[in-house]
Amino acid sequence: MRAVVVEKGHPASLREVGPGPDGDGLEPGQVVVDVLWSGLNYKDGLALAGDPGVARVSPLVPGIDLVGTIAAVGPVSSGASSSGSAAPSSPAAFAVGDLVVATGAGLGETRDGGYAERAVVDTATLVAVPDGIDARRAAAIGTAGLTAMLSVLRLERDVRPGDGEIVVTGAAGGVGSVAVAVLSRLGYSVTASSGRADELGPYLQSLGASSVIDRAELGEQGKPLRRPRWAGAVDSVGSTTLASVLAETAWGGTVTACGLAQGSDLTTTVLPFILRSVTLAGIDSVQAPLALRQEAWSRLATDLDLELLDSLTTETTLDEVVALGPEIVAGRVRGRTVVRVGA
Ligand SMILES: NC(=O)c1ccc[n+]([C@@H]2O[C@H](COP(=O)([O-])OP(=O)(O)OC[C@H]3O[C@@H](n4cnc5c(N)ncnc54)[C@H](OP(=O)(O)O)[C@@H]3O)[C@@H](O)[C@H]2O)c1
Structure with a gap:
């Protein structure tokens, strides 16, 4: 393969690496997936550059996302419970031919991921692609779209449409683009913050943003409390941007933090928390429990406009993805990129 x-x-580099896994030697709870599509995430860009923080084993097949059909299923564990307490992802839950999506869970970091025609995946991390979403669109959602939806699920616990403006940072990136599209469709009024506000303003408005601001407005360290502007926020940028967003969030607002495109540092004070009851909510998709992933995927099936998803998706191939790694790390990729593998 x-x-x-x-x-x-x-x-x-793209190589021929032998026949690939065929199901022999699978452990209970493992399946072989014929990979149809993968994606390009920020983390994949780091892995392609050999960043040891992401590519934690060598050699490694990058690709933190994969979508494909099950080619072989491992043996059912002799210790499998029949009491009903077994995970809903027990091997029996999947059959050869099922269309599945895997994101995170060590793929493309500590074990071979989606940039190969076949992959071995743990069923405990697999989600059946919801009806209505095809394989390419599932890959277009991928880790970034899942993370955007996890952010929305967290935000909507505290903030309702009509409460005020929601700011999405890194808006033209993968997480940001899907977050803008979903929040707008749910009726929130969304301000998109982007370093490409001039160039990509019309794109962000087409996703539903009611206004677009230059990220420089949020990029500098300033006072820890400023004029309240946001009822909530989805941040994928971190650093001084996240500090600014916290400083500008209104009483009772919630800010979700999932990323570090600007930096992993965060210099702030307790003032937004103790004077405005602001909540800072961390979002991690990689180890999110299966039930939460399933909830997020089923919400994506209903709350993401799939034609809008197509409009934010670019397609590439295994041959070309290596060259795109530095582009996403430099913040020059727009929206989501799907990688055609076996489709
Ligand atoms: N916690 C999780 O489970 C999880 C899951 C997925 C992603 N992430 C993280 O979330 C972040 C975004 O991921 P992604 O896949 O959406 O990446 P992406 O497509 O590259 O988007 C990142 C966006 O951040 C903005 N940006 C880049 N450099 C910046 C800088 N120096 N200062 C301010 N903004 C900058 C750019 O948007 P504009 O051009 O619009 O400014 C860029 O498009 C990454 O840090 C990633 O590791 C975390």
């Missing part, structure tokens, strides 16, 4: 491989001391 063909696979992109990253090996310590070597640039990532």
Whole structure:
């Protein structure tokens, strides 16, 4: 099979790597997936560059997302419970031919991921692609779209449409674009913050943003409390942007934080929390429990306009994805990129 491989001391490259897994030697709870599509996430860009914080084993097939059909199912564990307490993802829940999506859970970081024609995946992390979403669109959603929806699920616990403006930072990126699209469709009024506000303003408005601001407005360290502007926020940028958003969030607002495109630092004070009851909510998709992933995927099936998703999606191939790694790390990729693998 063909696979992109990253090996310590070597640039990532597309190679022939032998026949690939065929189901022999699978452990209970594992399946072989014929990969149809993968995606390009910020983390994949880091892995393609050999960043040891992401590519934690060598050699490694990057690709933190994959969508495909099950080609082989491992044996059912002899210890499987029949009491009803077994995870809903027990191997029996999947059959050969099922269309599934896997995101995170070590794929493309500590184990081979989606940039190969076949992959071995733990069923405990697999989600059946919801009806109505095809394989390409599931990959277009991928980790970034799942993370956007996890952010929305957290935000809507505290903030309702009509409460005020929601700011989405890194809005033209993968997480940001899907967050803008979903929040707008749910009736929230969304301000998109982008470093490409001039160039991509019309794009962000087409996703539903009611206004677009230059990210420089939020990018500098300033006072810890400023004029309240936001009822809530979805931040994928971190650093001084997140500090500014916290400083400008109104009483009782919630800010979700999932990313570090600007930096992993966060210099703030307790003032937004103790004087405005602001909540800072962390979002992690990689180890999110299966029930939460399933809830998020089923909400994506109803609350994401799939034609809008198509409009924010670009397609590439295994041959071309290596060259795109530095582009996403530099913040030059727009929306989501799907990687055609076996489709
Ligand atoms: N916690 C999780 O489970 C999880 C899951 C997915 C992603 N993430 C993280 O979330 C972040 C976004 O991921 P993604 O896949 O959406 O990446 P992406 O497509 O590259 O989007 C990131 C966006 O951030 C903005 N940006 C880039 N550099 C910046 C800088 N120096 N200062 C301010 N803004 C900057 C850019 O948007 P504009 O051009 O619009 O400014 C860029 O498009 C990454 O840090 C990623 O690791 C976390």
